[in-house]
Amino acid sequence: MTPVRVGVFGLLGSGNLGNDGSLEAVLDHLRTAHPDARVDALCGGPETVTARYGIPATRLHWNRGEYRTASRVGAVAAKGAGKLVDIVRTAAWVRRHDVVIVPGMGVLEATLPLRPWGFPYSLFLLCASGRLLGTKVALVGVGAAAIRDPATRALVRWSARLAAHRSYRDTQSRDAMRAMGVRTARDMVHPDLAFALPTPEGTVRQEGTVCVGVMDFHGGNDDRARADEIHRRYVDGVISFVRYLVDDGRRVRLLTGDDCDTTVVDAIRAAVDSPQVTAAEPASLTHLMRETATADTVVATRYHNLICALKSGTPTLALTYAAKSDALMARMGLGAYCHSAREVDADRLIDQFRALEKRSTELRQTLAERNEAVARELADHLTRMSTALFPTSHAAARPEDR
Structure with missing residues (x-):
């Protein structure tokens, strides 16, 4: 019996508390429902993810200056080279896993300033690699919105189409993907993953x-x-x-x-x-x-x-x-x-x-x-997700160095 190999992917550990909260909720679920799973990350802040959550992590981009504005010829060339290197790096990382989960986040939207060659490109590489290499890529509880920019729209649409599993944090997200040409008949809607986090106890309200x-x-x-x-x-x-x-x-x-x-x-x-x-x-x-x-x-x-x-x-x-x-x-x-x-x-x-x-x-x-209703609904979805994504046995798992 070989433990299931699970990867988590995204702009995690990069300073956004919402993204990290979605990751924490998924990790909590995996540790409860699949305690033997081997989990690691391909993410924006690998040092932070490893220190905070105790899982191995790899930097998302080969080029360390990916999210800095490039004006000099050398910086522009490094970004271009990084895009090519990331094709190989992403595929190699995906190949080592049985399942890759993108935990929540607004990965299918552009409600904040976004360039197509940034995260949309990275997400497309992930989903395309999963489809080519036989690794299930799951977009779990993600946000989506209509996108006007043609290049960003195309990358987001193809990422969603290539994913093995999709679920959304609200109905508007599913409707947006349907409007962009993605078949969503089997896609589920459920509360945001952050609602699965435990509510702190013992707090005292400070009047005023x-x-x-x-x-x-x-x-x-x-x-x-x-x-x-x-x-x-x-x-x-x-x-x-x-x-x-x-x-x-x-x-x-x-x-x-x-x-x-x-x-x-x-x-x-x-x-x-x-x-x-x-x-x-x-x-x-x-x-x-x-x-x-x-x-x-x-x-x-x-x-x-x-x-x-x-x-x-x-x-x-x-x-x-x-x-x-x-x-x-x-x-x-x-x-x-x-x-x-x-x-x-x-x-x-x-x-x-x-x-x-x-x-x-x-x-x-x-x-x-x-909150009581939301907690019940989200717990039910996470159970369904596990049933859909995780095989019951790994006796015939693929070789480590495939």
């Missing part, structure tokens, strides 16, 4: 505290022409809102979800110079959940900040930048409390915040009920 989750937001792929304007309006609106909270005697706890978000935290703290405004430095979604659980109310932008707040049962107002956030809020019974991150209006945001607080007790009960 509001968590404000911020984001280094410049719009999406289609907003590049006015990215600076969107960013300025977003930051100015959040600053005005935080100033209102401070003037109202509230304590404000600023939250992030990616390393780049600290620039927005710094801008807010510089503009609202008050000891009532502090910033958390969360290292995981579990840490984020602890922060949101102690608050009276949460106002957040990043998708997984919203998940943490909702899962902790705290009334939440969303600054939404994509349909996935609106869908999540509606699913959890808070669809009325969404505000566009592209068009932040501080006065209207304050009015929505006041309305949210008036229904705080009622909404906490609603969230408790919705």
Whole structure:
């Protein structure tokens, strides 16, 4: 009997807490349902993944400067060479596995600025290698959205078509892939993988505290022409809102979800110079959940900040930048409390915040009920995924050096 060989793939360990939270949820499931599985990663931050999760990890790209802007001839040449080397590296890594899982993340969307030769190209190499080499590639609980750029759209569409298993974190994602020409009749929809993480216990609510989750937001792929304007309006609106909270005697706890978000935290703290405004430095979604659980109310932008707040049962107002956030809020019974991150209006945001607080007790009960239903649904899907992907026996497994 040979243990099943499982790879996990993505921009993991790169500073995005949502991506790492999805990985953690999948690893927890594998350790429970398949304790003998041998797991390793091909990812953006291999050192972080190995240190934090205890699994071997390989760097996703041969070129260490993959995500730095290249202007010099040497840097451009290195990027081009890296794309060719990564074909071989990715195929060699895929070949060593029985199953490769892409855990959650918005890998089939372009709601944030994205170039086709970046992660979409890497995902295509993964899925094509899996199809050619007989390794099952599973896109589990991923996000998807309509994509206008032809090259990015083509890479995403073919990646999805070549995958052996697909499931989505909301109905809009499945609909988007169907609209892009992917057959989705057998594809499932289930809650985001982060909902499988345990809810922290023993937290005590601190009356008068509001968590404000911020984001280094410049719009999406289609907003590049006015990215600076969107960013300025977003930051100015959040600053005005935080100033209102401070003037109202509230304590404000600023939250992030990616390393780049600290620039927005710094801008807010510089503009609202008050000891009532502090910033958390969360290292995981579990840490984020602890922060949101102690608050009276949460106002957040990043998708997984919203998940943490909702899962902790705290009334939440969303600054939404994509349909996935609106869908999540509606699913959890808070669809009325969404505000566009592209068009932040501080006065209207304050009015929505006041309305949210008036229904705080009622909404906490609603969230408790919705969280129970979500947990059951996600557990059922993970069981189905295991049945579909993992063979019951590996007595005739392929050679290690195939």
